[in-house]
Amino acid sequence: MAARMIDKFFASAEAALADIPDGATIMIGGFGNAGMPAMLIDALIAQAARGLTIVNNNAGNADSGLAALIAAKRVRKILCSFPRQADSWHFDKAYRAGEIELELVPQGTLAERIRAAGAGIGAFFTPTAFGTLLAKGKETRRIGERDYVLEHPIHADYALIKADRADRWGNLVYRKTARNFAPIMAMAAKCTVVQVRETVELGALDPEAVVTPGIFVQRIIKIAPSLRKAA
């Protein structure tokens, strides 16, 4: 009998997200539309898990993607750096109605807390936010000439991200600034699900240029050509 090969390709986004339970913590990649895994977010909306904690830089724009997930009342809490935008009306409404909890995190602290989770770091001291409202109640320490705030990692059950190309071992490359949070979210989640534009044979990605090695990736779905523009 032939040995079973590693194959992280899934047939559909539905299959890849089927086991997400109520109350899961989910990181969603993207900064604006760049790197936003639209197909996976749509599948998450269809999947019906509730009481979710979402980690993203923003809190949704206009009426689709994360904004639609919030509008469907599926998000209990959001960790982000910049929720308020001209078109964040679904978040604004839920927040003002007290239906969603907000943990506001400086953008660099958000990135570093995600990275720390992926790298097995217990906590770290950063000078960002010292002496501000966002450090209220947090442990501080003077190290050398500077004051620091203690910050803890953000772990996730799932990360939903977008990449440009993947092989079946899960090695990823990205496109331009669509990379943003994806590599560190892939490290921080127990199960990383990736939507990609193109799948390639093993060896087709230049090993010197692989950005996310496959060890950080569990499931890959290729965007159907007909959906590519929308996704």
Added chain:
Amino acid sequence: MKKLDRSQMAARVARDIPEGSYVNLGIGLPTLVADHLPKGREIILHSENGVLGIGPKPAPGEEDEDLINAGKEPVTLLAGGAYFHHADSFAMIRGMHLDFAVLGAFQVSVAGDLANWHTGGADAIPAVGGAMDLATGAKKVLVMMEHLTKKGESKIVERCSYPLTGARCVNRIYTDLAVIDVKPDGLHVVEMVDGLSFEELQRLSGVPLRRLATAA
């Protein structure tokens, strides 16, 4: 007295950015500085979302939704530019690798405290983005703002009434009236617009200013 307009303020800031600098331009007014950097001076622009070496705006129809800046506007990449993930991007900021951050502000205090992220209003939804990282991490923080609020109150204050973005982090303030350095012994006026006297600037500012010997 002839106040500087937004474009003139941007040009004034651009003049002070030397060849070879790594610079982050904040959203809003500071973004205009890019249009005034002298041609032929190599200055490398950074954006929080993961790019160094931002070039001019793309021509209409040439926009790429995967290539944007922190303001989520389409940009281009210069030859020699690079992409990287968010943790590396903020390591550049927090690890003090950026030479300058140019930021807008609601208020700056005499001690160089910066308030630019939150009005503190009960109904306001707070949003911070990378403001606190830039205020704390850049080697030099340059603030660009109108000198006075719409009501005519000074935005340079004894103590910020808005929530702080960073404490004692501002190095220089560029307003539509003056250029002012923040030093341990107080605020030093480096330059004033034509037709403005030091006494008038002092009266409008409402906080103690010092006059540099070289100030016009």
